[in-house]
Amino acid sequence: MIRTPAAGGASVAPPGSLVCVVEDDASFRAALASLLGSVGHKVAAFDSAAAFFRDAPQDSVGCLVIDIRLPGISGLQFQEELSRIGSTIPIVFMTGHGDVGMSVKAMKGGAVDFLEKPFRDQDMLDAVAAAMERDRQRRDSDRAALAVRSAFETLTPREKEVMAFVTAGLMNKQIAAEIGLSEITVKIHRGHLMRKMAARSVAELVRMADQLDVRSPPRNRDPRRAIET
Amino acid sequence: MAPSGSGRSEGKLSHAEWRAEQELRALIDTVPAHIWRADAVGRINFLNQRGADFIGRGARTWPEIVHPHDLFEYEARWDKALRSGTAFEAEVRLLRTDGQHRWFIVRAAPQRDATGQVVSWFGINTDIDGLKPPGAQGERTEEDERTVIDAIPAHIWTLNADGSPDYLNRRRIEYTGPDIDFLAIIHPDDRPEHDKLWEMALATGKSIQLEVRLRRFDGTYRWFLFRAEPQHDTNGRVVKWFGTNTDIDDLRRAEVALRRSEAYLADAQRLSKTGTLGWPGDASRTFWSDETYRILGYERSIDPSMERVFERIHPEDVDGLRRAVDRARDEGSDMSVELRMVATDGSFKHLRIVGRPMRQVSGESEFIGAITDITAARQSEEALQRAHSELAHVTRVATLGELTASIAHEVNQPLAGIVTNGEACLRWLRRDVPNLEEAAGSVGRIISDGRRAGEVVRRLRALARKDEPRRLPLDINDVVEESLPLVRHEFSRRDVTLELALSQGLPLVLGDRVQLQQVVINLIVNGIQAMSDITDRPGILTISSRVDEARGNDVNEVTLAVRDCGVGVDPAGSDRLFDPFFTTRAEGMGMGLSICRSIIEAHGGRIWVATNGAVGAVFLFALPAHQGGIS
Numbered sequence: 001m002i003r004t005p006a007a008g009g010a011s012v013a014p015p016g017s018l019v020c021v022v023e024d025d026a027s028f029r030a031a032l033a034s035l036l037g038s039v040g041h042k043v044a045a046f047d048s049a050a051a052f053f054r055d056a057p058q059d060s061v062g063c064l065v066i067d068i069r070l071p072g073i074s075g076l077q078f079q080e081e082l083s084r085i086g087s088t089i090p091i092v093f094m095t096g097h098g099d100v101g102m103s104v105k106a107m108k109g110g111a112v113d114f115l116e117k118p119f120r121d122q123d124m125l126d127a128v129a130a131a132m133e134r135d136r137q138r139r140d141s142d143r144a145a146l147a148v149r150s151a152f153e154t155l156t157p158r159e160k161e162v163m164a165f166v167t168a169g170l171m172n173k174q175i176a177a178e179i180g181l182s183e184i185t186v187k188i189h190r191g192h193l194m195r196k197m198a199a200r201s202v203a204e205l206v207r208m209a210d211q212l213d214v215r216s217p218p219r220n221r222d223p224r225r226a227i228e229t
Numbered sequence: 230m231a232p233s234g235s236g237r238s239e240g241k242l243s244h245a246e247w248r249a250e251q252e253l254r255a256l257i258d259t260v261p262a263h264i265w266r267a268d269a270v271g272r273i274n275f276l277n278q279r280g281a282d283f284i285g286r287g288a289r290t291w292p293e294i295v296h297p298h299d300l301f302e303y304e305a306r307w308d309k310a311l312r313s314g315t316a317f318e319a320e321v322r323l324l325r326t327d328g329q330h331r332w333f334i335v336r337a338a339p340q341r342d343a344t345g346q347v348v349s350w351f352g353i354n355t356d357i358d359g360l361k362p363p364g365a366q367g368e369r370t371e372e373d374e375r376t377v378i379d380a381i382p383a384h385i386w387t388l389n390a391d392g393s394p395d396y397l398n399r400r401r402i403e404y405t406g407p408d409i410d411f412l413a414i415i416h417p418d419d420r421p422e423h424d425k426l427w428e429m430a431l432a433t434g435k436s437i438q439l440e441v442r443l444r445r446f447d448g449t450y451r452w453f454l455f456r457a458e459p460q461h462d463t464n465g466r467v468v469k470w471f472g473t474n475t476d477i478d479d480l481r482r483a484e485v486a487l488r489r490s491e492a493y494l495a496d497a498q499r500l501s502k503t504g505t506l507g508w509p510g511d512a513s514r515t516f517w518s519d520e521t522y523r524i525l526g527y528e529r530s531i532d533p534s535m536e537r538v539f540e541r542i543h544p545e546d547v548d549g550l551r552r553a554v555d556r557a558r559d560e561g562s563d564m565s566v567e568l569r570m571v572a573t574d575g576s577f578k579h580l581r582i583v584g585r586p587m588r589q590v591s592g593e594s595e596f597i598g599a600i601t602d603i604t605a606a607r608q609s610e611e612a613l614q615r616a617h618s619e620l621a622h623v624t625r626v627a628t629l630g631e632l633t634a635s636i637a638h639e640v641n642q643p644l645a646g647i648v649t650n651g652e653a654c655l656r657w658l659r660r661d662v663p664n665l666e667e668a669a670g671s672v673g674r675i676i677s678d679g680r681r682a683g684e685v686v687r688r689l690r691a692l693a694r695k696d697e698p699r700r701l702p703l704d705i706n707d708v709v710e711e712s713l714p715l716v717r718h719e720f721s722r723r724d725v726t727l728e729l730a731l732s733q734g735l736p737l738v739l740g741d742r743v744q745l746q747q748v749v750i751n752l753i754v755n756g757i758q759a760m761s762d763i764t765d766r767p768g769i770l771t772i773s774s775r776v777d778e779a780r781g782n783d784v785n786e787v788t789l790a791v792r793d794c795g796v797g798v799d800p801a802g803s804d805r806l807f808d809p810f811f812t813t814r815a816e817g818m819g820m821g822l823s824i825c826r827s828i829i830e831a832h833g834g835r836i837w838v839a840t841n842g843a844v845g846a847v848f849l850f851a852l853p854a855h856q857g858g859i860s
Contacts, residue, residue: 025642025646027643027646027650027674027677027678027681028642028645028646028649030650030670030674031646031649031650031671031674032649034650034653034654034657034667034670034671035649035652035653035656037653037667038653038656038657038660038664038667039656069718069721069722070721074721074724096637096638096641096642096645096718117641117642117645118641118644118645118647118648118649119645119648119649120652121649121652121653121656124649
């Protein structure tokens, strides 16, 4: 890993604060690092994909600026590799000369931008800013999702069951019939889970359920069973 | 002999003695015979008046006055008499002052001193003409003569004055068989000439000679020298013809063969523009063939000499030729030099002179040489080289065309660097507190990027330029390193990894940098393209260099190998790979490997292909190491 002086201590950089440059041309690598450093980005620069995977403090990386043609592994393979390991780091691609096919692939793979060398400095800075913003949003939404998940884990099995029926759109009375409880008991479970999930409305709870992939159990359509209970 | 006039004795004589001598002299001068005296060795020192009147005065020798037919016999008898000191007698024809011959009996006897030593000879010539029958042959028996005549390896014959046959010797009869009609055995083609001459001879009574073919008993014709000599009577009329036919067939054949051989040689010399020259120790006997005269531009009439050769040689090449000739003579070794000649019209010719010192049978050393006009060969050689270098240039430019994407990338990269560095620099400077250190770093990179772009352009121009090839000592590793920037992008474009295994400390090779780069680029691009359809394994191109130790008298070789793991080559077609217009690619011109081969061979090297283990191919070329210097 190559750091510009302006990058400061990348190893202690807070999550999402580091711009990583992967570029095999040493001079251009230094130029880009310097440019990004000049507007206050923390920058870490690498000469190959392998060096990036080996040395980059993954959690600190806020965005990637890479040349689409790298020795050993191409920019597109790099992108595939990142998505394979579940990384969602936003990528800004650079290319020596326009290649429509490659840029389409890159954008479909989730690239933030695709810049042809030589580019205007402001275009690059804008692209990096956009990528950093996307990363920040991603981190925010990741954080929110994590909160919902941990809240869900505090629910009792009965509460989870009730939540599934609620988010499936059943009335309390119907739920009571489905699970063989009194309507008043269902109402109490429902109140508890709404509080635990910090859901202000059923609509919000439905969004959370979608996020958590909570499915309602199959409805009991056997009339005999309904009579028995 | 010097027959003199009347002798005059010396010393004082008495009157009586003088009278007696006068009488004796009168007697001697009046006797109807030639009276003479000769010294001990036969030189006549006195001749009487009649003798002097017949023979004439002045210095005349026996061979001048004795008839040629009688001379041999006459001299033999004289010789015998002189040696034995006994009396001598011969019948000979003597020439009179009016040109007529007359028969004489010549008799001589020796006079001895007191000790018995012969001191002089006294002789008398008696005119017997008229007594002697014409054609008398002296004392020889006819049989003796026939034996002699038959022993002579020639046809001998006599004809009567009218041309009718008189006598034929045995060889003449043996030659023709029983058919003895001379006219019948003359080759029909030679008849007209013979008949014409013979008619003339009969009419004029003069001797003739000509070469004719005569038919042998077995039907074959052989060449003969035919001679006929008339015998005249005292009135000058021809009484007989004496003749000989001498077999000259072998001689003539040899002569024809020699003439033909000389004609062939002259034609061959003319055709091959090669003249010969011989330069013996005795410079006055210097020899030039016709073609040598022609090449050097001298008239056939001038005397050949080595100096005249030197006169024609270009002044800058004269010393070289002299040294070569001297060395060849000193060491007895062959010489061969190529040099320029300035023709009389000022134009240049290229000559090759080869020579070899030879020791003749006489022991004298001679320099034998050949001089060849190689101007045409040299010109076509130069034209071929020019064509080759132009073709190399054209294919080089074509290759650059194929590499446009790589080259554009290679130029664009430093340009992008310059722009970005410049923009970064401005941003560092425009800060509230300008960061000069960062700005300086950016400017430094701008400069090096600018140089880099310039270098790429310079190399491109070198490859695109049409220069005369120049051979300089160079390191093949440098050639590889300098070629890589132009193809680097091809590697990433085709997902091929480059591995370099260049040996350090290689001997230098003598070569044209641009042409060798062309070869390396060609082999690299070929290797990359061979791997473009490979998906089951990573594409790796390995370039390695090494030095191969010399075997025997060879020099060390530097070998460069470009190894791919692509589709490989068909072993059956691997020879054709280097042929012009052989290509396996739709867009290929098929000149690449052919040009590589002609470039490498022009450098004295060789190029070949082998399979790279299980997959791919390896192209190798080897160049002779340059004598002198390790890189």
